[in-house]
Amino acid sequence: MSVIQRFPPVAPSRAHILHGGDYNPEQWLESPEIIEQDMHLMKRAGVNVVSVGIFSWSMLEPREGQFDFKWMDALLDRLARNNIAAVLATPSGAKPHWMAAKYPEICRVDAKGNREPQGWRHNHCYSSPVYREKCTIINTMLAERYARHPALAMWHVSNEYGGECRCELCKAAFRKWLQARYETLDALNHAYWSRFWSHTYHDWSEIDFIDESVHGLTIDWKRFVTDQTVDFFKHESAPLRRLTPGVPITVNMMGMYEPLNYWKFVPHLDVISWDSYPGWHQKDDVIYDAIWTGLVHDINRSLKQKPFMLIESCPSSVNWQKISPLKRPGLHRVSSLQAIAHGSDSVMYFQWRKSRGSFEKFHGAVVDHVGHENTRVFGEVKALGEELAKLPQVVGTMPKAAAAIVFDWENRWAINCIAGARNVDKNHDQTAVEHYAPLWQRGIACDAIDMDQPFNSYRLLIAPMLYMIRPGVAERIAEFVRNGGTLVTTYLSGIVNESDLCFLGGWPGGADSPLRKVLGVWAEEIDALPDQRTQNVTAVDGNDAGLCGTYVARHFCDLIHAETAIPLAHYTTDFYAGRPAVTVNRYGQGSAYYVAARMDSRFNDDLIGRLSKDLPRALNTTLPAGVSATMRTDGASEWLFLMNFNAAPAKVGLGSQYERVTDGKPITAVELEGYDAVVLKRAV
């Protein structure tokens, strides 16, 4: 939980909500009137920030060593004249053709060992010394040239880092990485349990990339890919750090993107930012997507425990999902305010203007091919811009989270490796969302952290499927519960260590682990249910965990023994009828709940609803289903965000008096239209 304070703006001296997006005037250099019109339209839309230069390398350096910054000079000057901040990109996201032709090593090698052809983007080798050097040169020139430019507000380093390369350079780097991690082959062989299937390594040179049958190796490969990407990022940021020490650095991340452990970037970033593209309207309603997106915003806020940036989102529909319905009227506003509600200090788009040709010509944009402002989408963006301009006081404020959910990349990698009783629908991410949903629906702020973050400032810690336990984590969980915290964990928890070796002596945690004592259960076997089969779980009468009646379990059912724990519900069918399915163990001043099966949403709502009943809420009232409430504060005032993700209207009583931020009107009850939101304020 964060200490209450007001953080400085994400971009120094820009003390308002940032509103804008990706801008590519280099595509329109032959049409100066369009660029001129862009400035006019940006003013109309309340745009005060643009990300520029993201894919501009071939325009900045059309031939090796020949640079052309004139158009960028003109662009930044124009932005400065119009008081629009530039989030200036380093261009490494896409490499120029000449470079790939002359230095093939910069192209990635795929999993089959083939060098990828030049083209597309986001596909350079992270190890290549040539590419690193080329980045250093261009980034140094950008930083030297624009260090004191009044438009420069922030660095946007590269674009959506991702993917991996299996070239010989990367292989050598991986082996070096393994040597640093294990020092001896004996240690590595032990960690990989490599006598299994005769996989013992007798020489470092025998280690190839991943072998998916060796889970420890697979997880290490993913760790390496993250570390190598971070290393590349640090390398290309070095000139920016040296030449523009006061200019914050961000990288646009991709939410729950599985291949990169974003926590490893955190120490090297000034500002967290992410690109949000939920599949709005692909289901019957948008509530599940809203909850999912709320959790991702919370991950991004928790990464640095500071306000973050929504740096890309789509004002209408994207072009890369199978089916992308248009955002229904109002949805753009409520989904943008949702980002602010969870701690973003910006609403930014991909993209300002639709490109005329190539892959993204049909991707939603503020300005469509029609070229004027009289469109539905422009109208919504403009109205939102006006509203955001009235929220400068929200900048730098934070929610107060007394609950946290553990969302841990390495744990997720390990779960995804499992070859076990049920290898489909392991659903790490969905399970996190299902456990987060009851808090979202109650307006209870929740951080989303990895298992290495401190737990002690929270009162409720939810760690579903905490399969991997890294060194020290069980001890920290024990301390958290002993000091009065409430822990919820589930089936598939406490099973492997950081190398994916199973704990011996009884799960969760193994014989010597404090986890076993904290939870007071022994999980002996796990039953995997086929899709069509369910289990019933019936609450013990008079339990104090809010459980009532019979719930439905599916997919996974742990067969546990309550050692010191007290059963709160039992299985009621099949040969394990009567065995405990949900338990609580009192440990020190706190309580630890073990949910042995994958339960239905009514169960999660009952249990987490009860365990969170004394936690602070944005609003002390029962919210209509699909209505979300969050609060940001600087300690003196509170800003309440009420958001209706239903297509139908909803009413919310406030219980006390607030004022509406847009017009200062006092208000005690709110009527929200479908896909509507309101921002209210009161003194603390």
Ligand code: GLA
């Ligand atoms: C990503 C990229 C953008 C653009 C959008 C399209 O987020 O960063 O360049 O391709 O996707 O949704």
Ligand code: ZN
């Ligand atoms: Zn490589």
